[in-house]
Amino acid sequence: MITVLYFAWVRERIGLPREDVETSAVTVADLVAELSAREDRYAVAFSDIAALRVAVDQSLTTFDAPLAGVREVAFFPPMTGG
């Protein structure tokens, strides 16, 4: 089981900040495909992957990152700190 977190407008479009997901997805991209297939709000949030960033276990990574042993995946738009 993986905890999936959503931030900023990704959170708003999906309608929740986090959820636990039972998945056998091998990569982040697989997980995105699984979630998008669920409901329109996911499909909309994930429609433009280039506009999103992903962190796996709290480290920035790419969508081809493997999920083996991973506990936490987070999706969000480009960061605007500072």
Next chain:
Amino acid sequence: MITVLYFAWVRERIGLPREDVETSAVTVADLVAELSAREDRYAVAFSDIAALRVAVDQSLTTFDAPLAGVREVAFFPPMTGG
């Protein structure tokens, strides 16, 4: 009459911080020559002009600057502020 000021090691070598000088020197370089001819301590202080800086009426300038109408000339080593 021109007020001549000395700072840092120039002041220490000449042995005074300021003096009023009656001069008909046309440029700063002429004034330096006049002062150097006075006494050894001046000659020593002005021996290496490249190691000195000059300000005329409180603005940095060069040794060929004219002295017409000038009230204040200051000699000092390169500045070390900040």
Next chain:
Amino acid sequence: MPVVVQQAAFDPGQVVSDFMATASGVGAIVTFCGVVRGDAGLTAMDIEHYPGMTERAIAAMIEKATRRWNLTGAHVIHRYGRLEVGEPIMMVATASTHRAAAFEAAEFLMDYLKSRAPFWKKETGSDGESWVAAKDDDEAALNRW
């Protein structure tokens, strides 16, 4: 504690005083403070962040900067939640024996905080709310490091 992520307001003068007390004997201290700007009708800003990852990401940036510029101290404080116009958002402080290192490290930390620390700003203005878009300039700024 070089990383502080908090909802409460902070006093930049106090941050400087506290930082300098820990960085004694050091030659050069640079600080940056970002403040909510009131232009373009903006009335408030909401900052969301990713608790846990935020602290880790900033700590990693500080470690990198400390090694690269041989810093004797570095500190980052960043707020989240609702901020009003004029309130300090965040602050970076760096200490080094030389001014060039302190300046560069502070700019490095700012550039990374802008684009690599998990914060998201939402502005409230005369025409409602909107998420702040990341700027190409900010992304490009990372290329110099």
Next chain:
Amino acid sequence: MPVVVQQAAFDPGQVVSDFMATASGVGAIVTFCGVVRGDAGLTAMDIEHYPGMTERAIAAMIEKATRRWNLTGAHVIHRYGRLEVGEPIMMVATASTHRAAAFEAAEFLMDYLKSRAPFWKKETGSDGESWVAAKDDDEAALNRW
């Protein structure tokens, strides 16, 4: 009053607080503070300056920086007289709507203060007193502006 040249000690945190109070509504504030370093056996520093010219020279630098980077505020405080190890020597603060401008202007002011403001430092250490020599690096730093 953007230029302060004084013998008395100052509190960097207070300088930051006062500057920020005047720079309200501005996005980016950068400060630099130089402190007497205790390395190489140094025990004290004496700073001589040229009263009158010092204030004029710094005011001219601030005016130049304000125009070039469109600053909304700039402040320089610099001490003279005897300073002990660990004491703040001087401080620069700049305010702008954008961080790059605030950083650049602060570095510009520092580079000019180092080599073009009439201050001279004399160090007292284990082997007596000596005037600090101007560094080629500091002179070269002016070329980037």
